[in-house]
Amino acid sequence: MIDDAPGKGRPTRSRKEAEAARKEQMKRPTGRREQMRRERERRNKLRDKQLAALDGRGDAAYLPARDRGPVRALVRDYIDRRRSVAEYMLPILVVILVLSFIPNPTAVTVVFFLWSVTILSTVVDEIFLVIGLKRELKRRFEPGETKGAVTYGVLRSTQLRRTRRPRPTIERGEPLRDRY
Template structure:
């Protein structure tokens, strides 16, 4: 029999038991399986109080405009990402999505329309008959290039749409014009934004 001095404990009694501490915390939590959060933590998770109602008509109108601007910004951001619910009616649907991918996956002559049109406009104001004649020739040649590229693009759109959606009725003229009008815009300015890389196999 070992004698034990008063005030001294065995090592087994002095060492804390992690399992016991955890069980104690669970009991204190009221059976929820987690410790009760501290007061400042619980207050940090609570939603703030609602703003006070507007006191004047001017303030109410200002709040309404802010909310409308916020909704428009969210809608436009979703449409730029290609969110189906945020897109305008003319851009919705898997068929329109396919047409956009076909246009965005190739290098279109129409993408340079604004650049060439700006150069032609500048050439018209140069008081030199030779430069003006050359400008008219460039404009006419570029117009023929756009026409030929648009015909090729229209055929490609028809082919892809009939391959992917053969059992659906399609308004091909509308789809082709939708693709050609998108092809005349600079790639970074297109809306919704392109979702396929240049040269991708659509």
Template sequence: MAQSVSHRRACGWLDGARPGAAYACGVFRRSKSADDADAQTPTTAKPEGSGASAGKGHATPKRRDAEAARKTALKVPADPKAAKRAMRERDRVARAEQREAMMRGDERALPQRDRGPARAFVRQWVDSRRLIAEFFLPLVVLVLIFTLIPNEMLRFYASISWYAILLVVIVDLTVTGLRLSRALKAQFPDKADRKGAVFYGIMRAMQIRRLRVPLPQVKAGGAPVPPKKPRTR
């Protein structure tokens, strides 16, 4: 009974309020159970500093600190002259390793003209044969020396030798090109794979064996070249 009277007083029934207001109070007034539930619901406070900084977890390093950390990771000396010397030494070692890999025929270190299975096959095919064309340059130098001697007879024979050497080398390269072309067709049926390979083989055949790049991996006759022993100081 006391609860009913207090409810009426809260809605204004006992104070002379309008019936419409009393009806609205009775319909839209929050129930006691809802008020108790709101009172029992805990409120979670938003932590301070939330956002990008909270997810990052650390402050952004300064530029000089980042540069110092990078130099420390690269082991760069603080002295500018020492740093330049260390950089030159690293470049020298890198170039030496690159050249060594290229000379032994590593595909990753070779120039574009020497890459591919067709080029590797041509090098193997040419290096496994003793060709007359590889002596062309030494013979030309020898003939040139004889032409400089003040002797008419030696100059005459040197001129004849020059034409004879040139003719023999042309014949040898022609035969070598035909044989290499047949070997390439049998090994690589696709014409695109062997494009320019015959000319590549002819140019390699004219080079002195010791000056070929990459170095021959087989001897004349097909035997593999033994690996070089490391130099001991």
């Protein structure tokens, strides 16, 4: 036996302590129904924490993976602090659809004009959004950290503000925070 071998650094537990620890560890639900009930309670607690995080009043650690991290928080705030044409595109398209059923030459002209202006202004607005977002991401983060952030921002900008999840935590026109 080698004398210079390191010890475990603590005294050995007594048999009584070891058995008590083992019994404590083995305290599990006795029946299948009890296991299912405890698992359901655990899932409900987790779901409540996730919903609270999505509503902007919970811990950010419970956000879905696609929404976690300082990069995504910056993108959300960047998008939420400005108005974009894309967020109003769906209601405008519903109006265009309704107008397209009117069999009047003037209505057809209005529909064509409205459709063209909506698409063009959305594209131009999204180009400015992407340029500004890339500039802000480059200023604050390393290039490897921002993968997928611009796409995330573009998709968020197309949603109506009140339907966005996680909920906006910044008001329109408010400046971005210094740290993320």
